[in-house]
Amino acid sequence: MNVLESLYGTPLGKKAAARLGLAEPPVLRRGRELPRGEIVLATLPGGGVAAEALALLGLSPIDPLLDLPERRTTDDRGRPQPPRYERRPGAVVIDATGVREIAQLEGLRQVLRPAMKGLEASGRVILLATDAADVSDVEAKAVAQAFDGINRTVSKELRGGSTANLVFVRAGTPASDLCSTLSFLLEGRSAFVAGQTWRVGPAKAGDAAGAEYDPARPFTGRIVVVTGAARGIGAEIARTFARDGAAVVAVDVPAAGDALAGVANAVRGSALQLDITVPDAAERIAAHVATVHGPQAKIWAVIHNAGITRDKLLANLDEGRWASVLEVNLAAEMRMNPTLLDPDLPGGLGEQARIVGIASTSGWAGNKGQTNYAASKAGVMGLTWAESAELPDRPVTANAVAPGFIETEMTAAIPFVQREVFRRTNALGQGGRPVDVAETIAYLADPASGGVDGQVVRVCGHNLIGA
Amino acid sequence: MPERSAVVVGGNRIPFAKAGTKYAAASSGDMLTAALDGLVARFGLAGQQVGEVAAGAVLKHTRDFNLTREAVLGSALDPHTPACDLQQACGTGLETVIYVANKIRLGQADTGIAGGVDSASDAPIVVSEGLRRALLRASRSKTLLERLKSFASLHPTDLAPVPPGVVEPRTGLSMGESQALTTAEYGLTREAADELALASHRNLARAWDAGFFDDLVTPYLGVTRDTLLRPDTSAEALAKLKPVFGGENGTMTAGNSTALTDGAAVVLLAEEEWARERHWPVLARVVDAQVAATDYVTGNEGLLIAGARAIPVLLERNGLTLADFDLVEIHEAFASTVLATLAQLEADGHGTVDRARLNVNGSSLAAGHPFAATGGRIVATLAKLLAERGPGSRGLISICAAGGQAVTAILEAV
The missing domain is CATH 3.40.50.720 (NAD(P)-binding Rossmann-like Domain)
Structure with missing residues (x-):
């Protein structure tokens, strides 16, 4: 540890660092801990697999608040504000697996805007979309890529240890094959996974978790x-x-x-x-x-x-x-x-x-x-x-x-x-x-x-x- | 009860280190615990109960009265694992193997761990006899005056600490001085002793380089190899060393005598069928053992060549000759101990031992000799070597010990 590092650890050093914009980073939620707040589920037109997967996980999501012009309020300086959740939600899951058109992306904006400053600490934004490989027309392929830009930017704008990640769900993926991914993303286990995109598909024949599978201790006997x-x-x-x-x-x-x-x-x-x-x-x-x-x-x-x-x-x-x-x-x-x-x-x-x-x-x-x-x-x-x-x-x-x-x-x-x-x-x-x-x-x-x-x-x- | 046999399943030791160096701050308990933990990890025994653990140390603090049990409690073994201390000087390690093997054969245990540890760095230093008596008197005293009187008889020299003696109480001779008498008696040459020492270093170095000890040694305190080992030593280098025992013309040097060493070694034993059912490695069976002693006090026999008495008894009982052994391990207390033992066996009509079968992966001259740990080192090494050679391979072990004794045993791959 050098002199600079020692100074940095003192209360005075911490104060100086904060002045320079180096605030103490948030403490992340870790382990097999679900968010404390509600899980919001927004199923955009054509979606549905997320609702099924959350039900399989035994979770009961609530409906999202949407940033529609008529729902906005004005703050004391007269600026329009998106609707506010009464209690900070712990996660927002957006099932956009049916979204194929540029115009439909507005649906994501409506769900995300009230969440951006409304999530609890270490909250989660989870986007589910359909992979470009599984859609045929040009607009749908462009839209699939657009999710990537949304996810990466949301991830950078979120605060307080909250993360955003994008899961491309391949065609024909049953909800049961999505459960481990949703559970991981919701829980503290994914604390340091942010702004990422990966794909989940149907498991291969014979790749089931088995009757003795316990999601809380998944490797028992292995x-x-x-x-x-x-x-x-x-x-x-x-x-x-x-x-x-x-x-x-x-x-x-x-x-x-x-x-x-x-x-x-x-x-x-x-x-x-x-x-x-x-x-x-x-x-x-x-x-x-x-x-x-x-x-x-x-x-x-x-x-x-x-x-x-x-x-x-x-x-x-x-x-x-x-x-x-x-x-x-x-x-x-x-x-x-x-x-x-x-x-x-x-x-x-x-x-x-x-x-x-x-x-x-x-x-x-x-x-x-x-x-x-x-x-x-x-x-x-x-x-x-x-x-x-x-x-x-x-x-x-x-x-x-x-x-x-x-x-x-x-x-x-x-x-x-x-x-x-x-x-x-x-x-x-x-x-x-x-x-x-x-x-x-x-x-x-x-x-x-x-x-x-x-x-x-x-x-x-x-x-x-x-x- | 069907016939039971005890087999060596595996072993573990920490690298042996020159006394007063890397392990200087480690206690015997620390080292024995480390050796046990490495064995436990290798066989996935954490939290499991073993039939019994027997180990010992030659140099022992009074606080270490329950050394082995304390090491078990400090290890990852189930605390319900019983343990006891045994002591048979430098034969301790092999004696614990015999003890555990016998219990297994008699059905008193299915598994057991045997071993030993010694720290020449952390040797107990005691107060003089005068001071000790004065302190005991004082503790019995009832008044201050009596207590002060207890110390009245003390002489200033009584206040000097007394380091542990490695002399034979009945002859007043150290091990080296005793062996020098034997060396002279048998007319053993400096060249023969140096040759044996050189082979020990070369063999041990080759075994290390080949990864032989990857599953027999767990590093400790940053030491990953035996520190006394000199892979680059040569006959010329050994020849330059000055004699340390036997006077100016003596043949015993620091190069062909073992150095004071710190270390610990343990061996996992099990009943053969029990081991096979659990798919544990069955390296070698503990076939038989024999202890013998010489009449060294009169000077009629050497202090450290009781092996030449024990081995013939073993051979006779098992209907074997020296030629029936694929491998022979004779503990190298001094190079001349090995040579004298072999010479006596030959003189008694037992033939000789092919050097290509003797201490093939090195012995105490190269590895060092933490007294009670040597038996565990030899048993684990020999058992693995025999298993590599295949079923029926036979090995003989002889370890000399203070008091004119020797502990010997036969192992056989199954």
Whole structure:
């Protein structure tokens, strides 16, 4: 901690920072917590799937207030104001899946305007729309893209830790396949996911959550392998899956074995000391699973979290730093998946399974000094899309998260001013926590998330860079 | 009751570190707990109950009267796991394996953890006998005057602390001095001792490089490898070292004698069928064990070569010869201890041990020797080596101990 950082932490420093426009960021709602306020549901013409999904979740939404000229009031300076909710709602869900015309976008404006300053802290705006790929005429395709602009801007205008996200619902998606996504977005689990867009479709045949599925502990009786689990985000992933019922297999390099044992024992899982770049890494993971859980046991989800950085400007970057980052962050994962997916491998992935990779906003937007890292992390996205496309008939999903600025030991090493800039340059005005990444991964790996496949979800608080 | 057998399922230790260095601030309890936690994590035993945990330490504080049970309570094991301390000098670790294996064979437990720990850094330092007696007298005193009188007989030298002695009480000789007598008696050369030390370092380094210890060691306090290991040492480097025991012309140097070491090691044992039902690895069966002692006090026998007495008994009882063993582990207290033990066995008509089968992944000269932890290190290493060689592979262990004793055992892969 340097002098500037110490000063910044004092009451006087905080006052000065506030003067400069650096207010204390809002405390985000986290965990399996629904909003306290009501959930508002606006079903625009042609929609309906959201109402069905909310009913399946046991939630009773209220009707929206609409910003129609006749409903406006005037404030004490005579300016027209949109109607106001009596009690601040916790979330606004807009089902725009039937919207195909530019003129119909006015319906979104009418719902959103009263909500923009009317939501409770850590509120939610959730837009549901139909993907451009599933509509035929030119206007509908243009409109589908327009939602993206609306979502990103709403996300930037919302305050108090509130977020906006857009879900493209593919044609033929039953409400049951939308539930895990709506639940994730409404709850505190999605605290640091803002301004994002991803797609939900119908789950593949055989990819149902099953009769014993408990949405509060979705991984009960399931084995989840987490690589790079000794510390930071990986340790938090292990804890989050364990909280949600999983038997965690924590994997990390032998040199991190003591911290790894601590994590594994704390979550009552098991530890495997393994360098994932060895050729038989997948076999050794499977062998460990078979030893600890029996040869009939299968892995439900593998979370490829292990990653390293070897930052240098490209002008100074040698082949060693180049290769090691690509090897650990991308090649190892690519090698392991086909072996783990082999149905004949005892202790491998089950017939129904989840694969989650860790990309990065560096992979999306680039980052000075991280050519190797950006290559590996953008590569993870490509790998995710390719693997998802390669398994059309097996109830396996492949997805990735792309963390932005997350408060970890690794990012604590970034110089203070730079770190503060990273923290501030997102819509939520703060860094994310490891648990925010972990919650998003757990959502993607949820047995009820079969309809979420080939997606890369950013956990970046709607970072302005690469947004 | 059907016949029961005890098998080694796996093991875990922390890297061994030179005394007074990386683990200087760690207590025996800390290290034993760390070794246990690594084992628990490897086999996913957090929150589970194990039949019994037996471990011990040679250098022990009085506060550590319940060292193992305290380590269990500090670990991730179910607190209902019972534990006890055992002590058999440097044979402690192997003796705990025998104790747990016997309980398993007798049906008194299905699983157990055996092991040991020692901290030469955190060795107990006691007050002088004079001061100790004065303090005890004072505590019995009823009046202030009596209490003051208790200290009247104290001599200034009584106030100096007394470090732990590693001398044999009956001969007043240290381990090294005792071994120097044996070395001279057997006419063991400096070259032979250095050769054994060099092999120990090379073998241990090769095993580390091959990842052999990836599932046998959990790093501790930032240490990821045994710190006494010198992968780059050479015959020339060893030859340059000055003798430390046996006088000016002695052959025993710091290079071919074990250094004071801190560390802990544990072994997971289970009944064979019990382990198979749970798909646990069945590395090797604990076949038999034997302890023997020499009449070292009279000087007729060496202090540290009781292995040459115990092994023949084992061989006889099991109908085996030295040639029947694929691997032999003789604890390297000193290089010359190993050489003298082998020489005595040969002299007694038991033949010799092929060096290619002896301490193949290194031993105490390279790894270090935290007294009570050595047995756990050797048992886990040998069991894994035997399992790699396949069913029927047989291994022999001999660990010499203070008091002229040695603990020996046979393991066999199944």
